[in-house]
Amino acid sequence: MEDEVVRKSLLVKQEASSNTVDNGNGHVGDGANTNGGAAVRPSDSSATAILVISTIVAACGAFTGGSVAVYSSLAENGIIADLGLTVAEYSLFGSMMTIGAIIGALISGKMTDVIGRRYTFWILDIFYIMGWLSIIFAKGAWLLDFGRLLLGVGFGITCYVGPVYLAEITPKNLRGGFMSITQSMTGYGSSLTYLIGSIISWRTLAIIGSIPCILMFLGLFLIPESPRWLVKIGKQREFEAALQRLRGVDADTSQEASDIKDYTDNLQQNSDDKIQNLFQRKFVPLLIVGVGLMLVQVLGGLYGFLFYMSEIFNSAVNFSEEWIFPLQIPSIFLGASLIDKLGRRMILMVSAMGNCLGCFLTGLAYLLQDHNWWKGISHILALVGVLVYMGSYSFGMVSIPWIIVSEIFPINVKGSAGTLCNLVNWFASFFVSYTFNFLFEWSSAGTFFIYSSICGLGVLFIAKLVPETKGRTLEEIQSSLTGILQ
Numbered sequence: 001m002e003d004e005v006v007r008k009s010l011l012v013k014q015e016a017s018s019n020t021v022d023n024g025n026g027h028v029g030d031g032a033n034t035n036g037g038a039a040v041r042p043s044d045s046s047a048t049a050i051l052v053i054s055t056i057v058a059a060c061g062a063f064t065g066g067s068v069a070v071y072s073s074l075a076e077n078g079i080i081a082d083l084g085l086t087v088a089e090y091s092l093f094g095s096m097m098t099i100g101a102i103i104g105a106l107i108s109g110k111m112t113d114v115i116g117r118r119y120t121f122w123i124l125d126i127f128y129i130m131g132w133l134s135i136i137f138a139k140g141a142w143l144l145d146f147g148r149l150l151l152g153v154g155f156g157i158t159c160y161v162g163p164v165y166l167a168e169i170t171p172k173n174l175r176g177g178f179m180s181i182t183q184s185m186t187g188y189g190s191s192l193t194y195l196i197g198s199i200i201s202w203r204t205l206a207i208i209g210s211i212p213c214i215l216m217f218l219g220l221f222l223i224p225e226s227p228r229w230l231v232k233i234g235k236q237r238e239f240e241a242a243l244q245r246l247r248g249v250d251a252d253t254s255q256e257a258s259d260i261k262d263y264t265d266n267l268q269q270n271s272d273d274k275i276q277n278l279f280q281r282k283f284v285p286l287l288i289v290g291v292g293l294m295l296v297q298v299l300g301g302l303y304g305f306l307f308y309m310s311e312i313f314n315s316a317v318n319f320s321e322e323w324i325f326p327l328q329i330p331s332i333f334l335g336a337s338l339i340d341k342l343g344r345r346m347i348l349m350v351s352a353m354g355n356c357l358g359c360f361l362t363g364l365a366y367l368l369q370d371h372n373w374w375k376g377i378s379h380i381l382a383l384v385g386v387l388v389y390m391g392s393y394s395f396g397m398v399s400i401p402w403i404i405v406s407e408i409f410p411i412n413v414k415g416s417a418g419t420l421c422n423l424v425n426w427f428a429s430f431f432v433s434y435t436f437n438f439l440f441e442w443s444s445a446g447t448f449f450i451y452s453s454i455c456g457l458g459v460l461f462i463a464k465l466v467p468e469t470k471g472r473t474l475e476e477i478q479s480s481l482t483g484i485l486q
Contacts, residue, residue: 047174048248054223055178057121058166059185060216061158064128066189067209068097068151074197075205079144082202089141096145097152098433102426104156109419111157117165117226120157125216127154132210136203156426160418163406168226169246172473176344176403180336183399187328227257228474231264232411256473263475267412278416282482286408289466290421293401296458298428300355300397301436301451305389327387328394335395343470344404347396349462354392356455361385363448370445385448407469410478 072094080090104124112120127150134147166179189212197205224246230239239261243253278287339347362385368378409417439447469477 046248047178048246050222050224050245051169051174051178053219054169054246055166055182057216057219057223058162059182060212060219061121061124061128061154061162062182062185063189064209064212064216065155065158066186066191067193067212068128068131068155068189069186070190070193070197071151071205071209072097072148074193075202078202083138083140083144085141085144093141093144093148096148097155098426098430100149100152100154101156101159102152102423102430103149104153105159105422105426106156106419108157108160108422109415109417112161112164112418113229113415116229117161117168118220118223120161121165121216121220124154124157124161125213125220127151127157128213129210129217132206132213135206136210156422159402159425160422163402164414164418165226167403167406167474168228168411169224171247172471173340175407176339176470177336179403179406180339180399181332183402184332184336184394187332187394187398191329228260228264228411231261236261259473259475263479264411267410277413278420283409283413283417285465286481287417287420289408290405290417291424292461292465293404294421294425295428296352296454296461297397297401298425298432299451300352300455300458301359301389301432301448302393302397302429305386328390331391331394332398335399339396339400339403340470343468344400345462345466345468348400348404348466349459351392351396351400352455352458352462354395355389355397356452356459358385358387358389358392359448359452359455361388363445363452366448367445404466404469407474407477408467408481410482 072090076090076094079085079093080087085093104127108120111123115123131147131150131152131154134143134150138144138147163179163183166182167175170178193205193209196208200208224242225238227239227243227246230242240253240257243257243260244251247253247256277283335347335351361381365378365381365385368374368381405418405421406414436447439450467477467481472480
């Protein structure tokens, strides 16, 4: 049904102008396609250098977030030994990231809308740099906690502004792959930090963690502001210049620019970006999809696996958890390479099914262990279950929910919607990490069977409610879902 709406919209545009053609890749533009007699390429045909640099900048933020997430588990022994922290003091240090991330999530949407995507990157990078410096030079608990809080704020902002910025600057034929790779950098950051964290000191690890922040700082001098944000605030000349830079000097951006401007002007007449507007009838289905995807991503047990990996392995199998994270990398690459071919929904459903199977196998391993059945098989099942879960999660669930959230909400409500989805994600993360130990003490097998059931419900949710966004511009996606015409 949604595809029919988009096709009808495109047919109307084609009939309205006798000299427009479809160039074969979904881009509708001038049939002559010339510039002073010389052929120009369509605006969505290839990646430009500035687009790649912009993607790298966003990737640095996600990579740092992955390093931040696992830092406390790797630095625990060294920090307690060097600074004499108690277990309670170190537990507070570990939890400060989540508190900071909730603060970052709370301010991310409004900040991004008011000062723009590029300046928001500047601010989150300052939070990252100050956070790492506080940890590097810490002599006691208070500076450690302050640094961890700042890192959390930066991570919370990154979760929103990174995918939004990339969705708004990337052409439709490259958007899925570029965004998937960038969002998956959180996994790469975790993997690399785990690999090197066991062989270097906690201060050295913090120094290495700050390197992507410095690269991001340098890259921010080169990247443009989001063209869609510029047209929203009425900066027409800057909008056209930014879009041309992103698409290349020889690209014909006239049709894309016209579509973006017309749709944005139409949106501005419909509603403002206020939290209450999210609950208008036309936006409620999008809100259900966005919030639902955040819950599916987190409530399936991810943070239980991440934060308590060593406990799981110590009680179920004799295997070093440090090698689990690097083994995710092939799954990340495979998912990114297929997302624009198979589509978001297909990969997300396969990922959720794999999560369901991984949790089930892990729960079954604990069930066998609790009853002293097939001891040799239970260890193998636990290892296979964790590998299947982490590999499946990296294949799609790690990135696609954020990609879809950044694609489906129109720019006039994107800030409020993004803030709400970001908050839901972090509160759900806190809930899972807080309740894991209690559930694990109640029933180790039952804990993972619960997570498996949630993942199974997630498969049904994705199949029934989540729209496919592959191969469409943001304007086409949002028009088909809200009924606001381009």
